Each structure stands twice: as structure tokens, then as C-alpha cells.
Amino acid sequence: MDRLVVVAGTTKTANVAGITAAGASRAARTRTPSIDAELCVYGEPVSASRLPTSPGGTPTPALVTRAATTAADVPVSVVDAGLGAPTVAPVIPTDGSTGGDVRTAKPVPDADRIVERCRTIGRRLPGDRLVIGETIPGGTTTALGVLAALGEPELVSSSLPDNPVETKRELVETGLAASDLGRGDCAGDPVAAVRCLGDPVLAGVYGLTVGARAAGRDVLLGGGTQLATVAAMLAHAGQRPPPVATTPFVARDESADIERLTTAVGTELRVTEPGFGEDHPATSGYLAGEAKEGVGMGGALAAAAEAGVAPATVRDRTIRLYDRLVERPADQQS
């Protein structure tokens, strides 16, 4: 049995203007992971009147994850690795704090504790295979920081159509200097890389993966360059990284070149085509390069496809869910 595990958290890095599409305002970005958790578990954003969307209006990939996991009957668990806003969704606690700004010295001072707790959770969570995803606005920037600290190819994607690569690089340069680190100085010590340049979600996904494998479970990393960064972390811990399952929207992102990254760290990249079209607001933004991936979307698509669910079924369910949520009466919008 598969189980999708979404690690949810926040990083102050997301407050830098223009680096993420995961929420149309600063307050919305802080809330997005808490609302994504509700969408994954209940199929509705019970704490918000509207769906989280990119500035361009593309809804959160949590809709696709919900559509795929319900179609394939895959249970979803959410791990709280530093949520920044209340949620009414049930979340597995880690006592992790919200992540600090990547430009500061140690944005994730409790990285060890999160890894340790998530290792225990990964060992104990029921399921033959854990498909692990993330929701953390600003997470590709912290992933870039970790890749730099590890000395790996600095290639990350973006939830924006135009990847603000230069801004991200400047943030990481400042972070390296603040932590008094050069490129590759954390090679072989992935938890130090997260402590100094990362975010709590990277710590959580890493710990879950190590724990699940120690208990003999399979792992599929479901996401884009953030999950490929966890694959790099595992390689630096001397482990063969699990495969990374992503969307064609990340795979096609030339600013990221995820395949070069997964090849460099010695793992396999799987891409599942959801058959999205231009004809509906729930799907059209993806074709324009918005959102691209997130909340375990690539992993959920892969798990659904392996379970024999047709892409058209996932797409149709995504559209129906979007329509139902956008059209729900105001008195159900709390």
C-alpha cells in the first residue's frame, strides 16, 4: 500500500518579493501550507475563503494531489515541519519551528531535531511505500542554498513562469557568507547544509526517507528540484537516493534542468503526464509554466498511474474539485 506524506512548513525566505508563486501576498504565502494540508485531507480549504493561487490565478497543486490520491485510494498524511499559520487539518507533529531567512546564519537551528523526529515517523508510519512531497513557499531558494553548500549543481525550478534565478543566487550568496561557508563546505554533512542554508521541510523529507528505508519501506520522492535536493542530501549521507517523480512542467523547465541534477546525484527521474489542457483555469496555468509542481503532485500522479488510474480521470477530478470549490456558497466560506 502506498501512503502519500506531505511535509508542510514555512521559511521566512518566502517574504522576499518575487521568488515564489505559492500565494499572492505575504500573508497568503504564510497560510498556503496550512490550507494545502486541509485540501489534501478534507478536499476543501476549511480555514480560508479562497483557494491558494499564484499571482496569475493558478490554483495550488494540492487540488491535483487530492484528485489523484482520492482516485487511486491512496491515504494522505501531513507532517507539520514548522507551519506558520493555524490549520484545521490533522498533522503529524514534529515540534519543528518555522524556518528563518536563508540570508541569516542558521535558518534551521533545530534541523537535527526535525530529522530525528521524522526518522522515527518514517519508521513507524504504516504503508509499504511512502510517496513524500512538500509544501513550503520559497522552498526552491532554500533548496538552491543546500545544493550550493553541498557543492552540487545549482539548478532549481520555480513556481513562477520566469524563474528569478538571479535573485535566488544573490540570496544564497548572502546566506553562504552569513554562515561563513564556501561552496561544497557541507559536502558529506547534509544536515549541516540544511541547518545553514535550508528549510525545515528539507530536514523533514530527509528524515522521513531515512526512517522509512531503515524500516524496509520503499520511498518515492514526489516533487521537483526540492525533492531532487533531498536526493542529493541522501547521496551525501552515503545512501542511494530513491527515484524522484515529478511533473512534465518541472521536467520541461530549462532554467532548472532537473534531469542534470538527478543524474549528478545518481538517481532516476520519473515524469507523469497529467494531460492538462488550455481549456480550464484549473489546468491552463500549468501549460504557461505557473506552479508546475508541489504538494506531492508529481508523486501523486505517479502513484495514481501505477494504480491504473487514467490521466484523464485525475484531470477531470481536478477540474470538478476546482469548480466545486470556486462556486461554493459564501456561507460555507469561513
Place this chain on the structure above:
Amino acid sequence: MDRLVVVAGTTKTANVAGITAAGASRAARTRTPSIDAELCVYGEPVSASRLPTSPGGTPTPALVTRAATTAADVPVSVVDAGLGAPTVAPVIPTDGSTGGDVRTAKPVPDADRIVERCRTIGRRLPGDRLVIGETIPGGTTTALGVLAALGEPELVSSSLPDNPVETKRELVETGLAASDLGRGDCAGDPVAAVRCLGDPVLAGVYGLTVGARAAGRDVLLGGGTQLATVAAMLAHAGQRPPPVATTPFVARDESADIERLTTAVGTELRVTEPGFGEDHPATSGYLAGEAKEGVGMGGALAAAAEAGVAPATVRDRTIRLYDRLVERPADQQS
């Protein structure tokens, strides 16, 4: 659609020797609600090698709740109102702290905050009806404290075959003195009663009920005298209390007289017979007066019966679940 909500927490009151059967040692009592949460959600105690049992060996009522809710296809949500040990179950966070000893001045200093947060959760949780239960070792003693502070009939049941009524009364007397309160001094102020003599779970169940009803949802209080105490709290807030659904083992407990309590506070008592027999260790302890109720058991039995599930189905599933968990191989016991 029904949803069972289990409010889980701890009170230092449970450390007093001999007042609860919810765990065979002090450490076990602290862990019981965290493990009950795992049993409710996963059907197995993933963080423990053994089932929580009474000193006499009766397993936690969470088994019955799991059997009834899976048979009736009722989703279960757990609210964390002050857990005292880590859990791998997903829980809805409230930021509530563990409860203090009832003999101290304000064992639940954050009662207002828990009520407020749970009111929001109750308003937003999906479901046409919330069936609300509890898991908190020592909870009948704190319920007795709240009834005293409200000036209501001081009648509570016990998870032990012989209700240690005198010990509980002494603890409550000490607590009233510590808070400088006489009987009935909190009449009309149920949150003050919880702050001074109660536990965080009573605050949580109360807040959930108020919130759910404000959103037009029905509520069924699923449990024994602790839930009847919440009914009393609602009456003191000027609300008509929801019905209380309990087990015959509480209803039959002459040391408690729950019917006198529910009648005094103006609500209905519903009793669902699970048809337990002497022939299996999963059920026989109940006939000897152990455990009696807890983890929403009475509410889960009522919801299953209303959904047309036969008592024999719930009983057989309880027994199968017990056998499977007791016999699982040691390498699955983490």
C-alpha cells in the same frame, strides 16, 4: 455525514496513584492518549510495542472505536488538547498545554485559548454531525472538580471496577481550596470552572461543541460522565446541551448514576449495547467493570448503530483487531 472527533490530552492529576485504569504505569498513562490517537487513525499502536491496557489487562476502548468507525465508515479526527508524549498520528493542533494537577490553583491556565481555538475548529471541521469523545487518563477526577465548581451533582464514573470516589473527592476538595473556591462558585462560568478544577480536554470538547453548533452542525457527546460534565458546562453557558451517548458499562455504574447527572443538566442519555461477552479478553473486562468507556466509544457505538451496523459486527471487528495486534510479529512492534 458523521465525523467522530476525539479530543486527546493529559492532566498531571493522573499521576495520583489508583485513580485511573487508563495505563498500567505512570509513564504508560502519559502515553495512552498518544497511542489511542494512533489506534483511531491507523488501527495500530505504531509508537508502542503493546496496546494500552488497564492494570487488569482490559485493552483501551480505542479498539472498539476503531472497529465501530471503520464498520460504519465514519471518519475520525483527533484534536491535540495537550498531549504529553509524541504521537505519529495526525492531530489537529490547538497549542494547548498539558493539564496541571487538580490540587493546584489553576491547572488549565490556557483554558480560554483552547476553548477559542476549538470553537474555530468545531465551526470549520467538515461533517453534518460531530460525535465528540475524549481520551485523558484521570479525566473523571477533573470532571468531578468541574461539577463541584459549577455546583452540579458530583457524580462521576471510573475506568476501575471499584470507583475510588473518596480519593477523587479529597483531590477536588484540595483543588477547591487551592483555587479559593466554594461549591458552585463558578456557576454560569464554565470556562472558569475548567481553568480552576478541570483539564484541557474538557475545554476542547466544550469549544468544539459551541463552534460546531454555531455553524449549524449537530453534536453528539460520545462518552461517560466526562462528556456529561461538558453537557453541564453548556447548560451553564445558557445552551441546551446535546445528547450524551454512552456505554451500558457506564450507565450501569451505580457509583456514578450518569442518568441523574444528565437529567439534572437537562439532556438525554443514549445507551448502545455492544453485546460484549465473557469469552474473549478484548471484551470480558468490560463485563467486570473495567475501562467502561472512553475514546468516544459510546458515541462510535451509537453512530454505528444508527448507520445500521449490527452490534455483533462491531464486537467481532473489535476481537479481530485485538487478536491481530496482540499477535503481530515482534519486528512490527517498534
